[in-house]
Amino acid sequence: MPNVNPEILRWARETAGLTLKEASEKLNLGDARGVAGDERLAAYEVGEVEPSRSLLVRMSKQYRRPLLAFYISSVPRTAERGEDFRTLPPEHSRSQDALVDALIRDVRARQEMVRALLEDDDEAVRLPFVGSMSVREGVEAVLQSIRETLDLDLDQYRGRKGRNGGPDGFAYLRAQAEKAGVYVLLIGSLGSHHTSLDVEMFRGFALADEMAPFIVINDQDSEKAWPFTLLHELCHIWLGQTGVSGASGASAVEQFCNDVAGRLLLPRDEVQNIAYLRGRSFDDTVAAINDFAEARNVSRSMVAYRLFRENIIDREMWSGLSALFRMQWRQARDDRRERNRDRDGGPNYYVVRRHRVGEALLGLARRMLAGQALSPSKAAKLLGVKPSNVYSMVSSGPGSPGSLHKAQG
Known part of the structure; x- marks a missing residue:
């Protein structure tokens, strides 16, 4: 294995948004022999000291970079x-x-994996x-x-x-x-x-x-x-x-x-139905937007934006409405979290994870697992879960864990 490129160490830390002091604390680099932790880290980054394997592993985790990234020859182009x-x-x-x-x-990384799977399976x-x-x-x-x-x-x-x-x-x-x-x-x-x-x-x-x-x-x-x-x-x-x-x-x-x-x-002709709000007070506009948004299953902020873009309200009114709706949403969210904090249980882990991943990615993982084109470890990376959770994750819909295990057996 070649030596670590010290420039990469600095680049990885900086792109992780960490100062030398913050990074040294996260890496558990304490003071040693009268040298502060951040100074020790700086020494690694200028090539005065070669980092140990265990330190590189910690850097990989804290900087969110693969271990092999520390051995590349030059800092990659930011794109x-x-x-x-x-x-x-x-x-x-x-x-x-x-x-x-x-x-x-x-x-x-997930997208590249999906594309490779589709190409390999002629899909x-x-x-x-x-x-x-x-x-x-x-x-x-x-x-x-x-x-x-x-x-x-x-x-x-x-x-x-x-x-x-x-x-x-x-x-x-x-x-x-x-x-x-x-x-x-x-x-x-x-x-x-x-x-x-x-x-x-x-x-x-x-x-x-x-x-x-x-x-x-x-x-x-x-x-x-x-x-x-x-x-x-x-x-x-x-x-x-x-x-x-x-x-x-x-x-x-x-x-x-x-x-x-x-x-x-929200098509233009519908927005014109509330063109009467032109010149109305802030409170009247808020009340009208509340009812209008609820009936159409859209956010109040989006209604305010459409009113602004159709020149029914001015920029000052739009900015004020956006700030109010954002503040009210944050307050409602914080109140909901506070109420849920004392409740036992919660939504099922797999229901939540499936909702986040979406049926398209789940369906692809099911098909590829059943056809043995995808291993559980790679499916875990694709779905963002641990390998031990893969079969439970894809259990809903076509291709249950039992059938997938059977197909692979």
Whole structure:
């Protein structure tokens, strides 16, 4: 095994969003012989000292990099995110940014695995809608293409009910997208609450691969915002753009994708039904949006955005409404977490994990496991679970654990 490249050690730490002091604490590098832990780490990073295997293993875990990454010859070019469509404040969290990059690396690895499986099993088909449109063709042309390709019906979206009897338009949109060949995942952390990704840092991610396009939605966001984010990221797929989106998007392409998503969920003629809000008070506007959004199974923030884009309310009113709705959602979420903290039990682990992964990825794992084209260990990486949980994970639907074990036996 070649020597470790010290430049890679520094790069891995910095891209993990850690200072020397923070990293030395996470790596349990304490003071030794009068030398502080951060100074000891700095010595490794300039090549004065060769790190031990056990230290490299700890670095691999804390920096979220494969062990072999420390032996590559030069720092890799930063292109993990594709295009960064986010508008972030200068003081944004470096550690959160590093978590976003770690998530994107994980998603890319899954996508590459899916593509390889499809190609090896002769299931790979080029999806003609990926990169089929451009901003020049206009919002109406892109939304019409998405609507026709996915066979979207607004009445079905609004009438879709979940298991608890409440509206679940997201499940309908996700099913239509996955039927067309797009893998839709819900991921808002890297496995623990310590790695939860703030919506301000990351709302969605699109990987515009022509064989296996992926969309990731931050499930830390309001569930009512998921449909809008899914359609927004689908627009990026149609434009052939791989990249990450945040809560605030001031760029022209983000506004374009927002308009596509907004008009799909709330057509212009319906927005004109509340054009009477032009010039009304803030409180009157809030009350009207509450009723209007509830009846159409859309988020209040999205209604406010559509009102702004149709010049029914001004930017100041829109900003105030967005801030209010975001504050109310956060308060409701915190209250719900507080109530659930004292309750016994909770949702079934596998039900939650399946919902996050989506039926498209689960279905692929079932088929490939049954056909012995996928080992349990690789299926675990694909599904984001431990190998011991794979068969329980894929047990619902076609291909139960028993039948899969039998097929492999």
